[in-house]
Amino acid sequence: MTTTAPAGARTWGRDLLNKVPEVTLFFWVIKIMCTTVGETAADYLNENLGFGLTNTTYVTGALLVVLLLVQFRVRRYVPVAYWAVVVVISVFGTLITDNLSDGYNVPLTTTTPIAAAVLAAVFAIWWAFERTLSIHTIVTVRREAFYWLAILFTFALGTAAGDLLAEKADLGYGVSIAIFGAAIAVVAFAHYVLKLNAVLSFWLAYILTRPLGASVGDFMSQKSDKYGGLGLGTTGTSYIFLACILILVAFLSITKHDQTDPARLTADPEQAPA
Template sequence: MTTTVHTGTATSLGRQMLNKVPEVTLYFWVIKIMCTTVGETAADYLNDNLGFGLTNTTYVTGALLVALLVAQFRLRRYVPAVYWSVVVVISVFGTLITDNMTDRYNVPLTTSTIVFSIALAAVFAAWYASERTLSIHSIVTTRREAFYWLAILFTFALGTAAGDLSAEKLDLGYAVSIAIFGGLIALVAFAHYALRLNPVLSFWLAYILTRPLGASIGDEMSQNSKKYGGLGLGTTGTSYIFLSCILALVVFLSVTRRDATELRRGDALPEAA
């Protein structure tokens, strides 16, 4: 799943950095899906259970995200605790973007899904036009890292809209939505391994699809709806379960560095995800 290329011409904006994102391993996908689940349940927990309200929750989460991104950008290598903290909070914030559009401004989920799809495509287009690569294994400059996190934000907003559209607007329910998005990820994996689909394209397709999958898993575990289904564990319990699992895995990876890509700018970098 790796193809070797050279990125010696990359502009570092005056900084020598190691690759700023983790190796794509089983740990990566497990934590990513759990982060997307937390993004769905934690947003509801802060908004409803703690009574912050949608606006205050958005402000608080946005401020926390900015602080974490500042810390992430100041680092010169991948640090699991900081990186995955950003992913968790950006997942919550991406969910809130969609929730604000739907609940505050009455934007239909069909419209927001299309809008976020176009926005994400625009980010990828600008990223490729500027850097000539969308590989996450070449995040060795500040500019590439900025494109990376902007793309991540829109994948979460898009995934929230698509997941809610599937489960609620189309009345498919949470379990059916899990099966649909899980099946689509399986198709991407098949296309990658059996049909030799471009590995960078495979990665981003799977990454985008894990968001609605995680959102549907979160809803299935936390909600209790006669119409859409759910196990009724509540947003509090579901959030704590997944946050505890994420914390345990991040501590493990921080100690073992099993998912670190310790390659310097100008070395041979894996172009694929």
């Protein structure tokens, strides 16, 4: 049965089943691992394989376009298609910040508020058109376009904020992990105990998991007397997390534990679980 979009939401020619997964523990675990891969894979392609920042951006951007075309073509949530986009968009989002910081020498104190402002603008325009930011109503092409644009800039913002805290503020990777982990815990407490709006809670947590994952990636791959780290290298760290992502996505493809139940959607999308 197809989930029917609210009146006025049927845009760009077709209605779809919800195109994103149910927000479960699996969702957050895979998402954090994707953000870790986004941090390490960008460095791996750029430095280890010698692509350079510009070529890495071109290759990743081209791959992202192909994967998005596949994702937009399917009419429902398909774990492999969806998470492939998240992995690559995490890399590309990282490269947006890296290009500004390393390619154009824009300081992180500037790139962080720029990314935050762009993300806020995406949310504002999305709300102006759709009157909801709920991920449980991604049932039209336009809503899905807004969704992926927002995802892209959460990764850009998270990269800038994570690097700003870990390196520019000289706090190190371990302390950054603790800070962003604590911030996510505060959001979870506000949601479950203080009944913070589910949609707002989701996007706050989504933004914060990006610098958390980036800090985890740096901590595992790097080894610095100043910032700390395990020194596993970008190659090893990327492969470890990619293998874990593949296993979990295969598991979800079989069990369908992260499929959205259409019966849970209400007439008011803001009341749907985030």
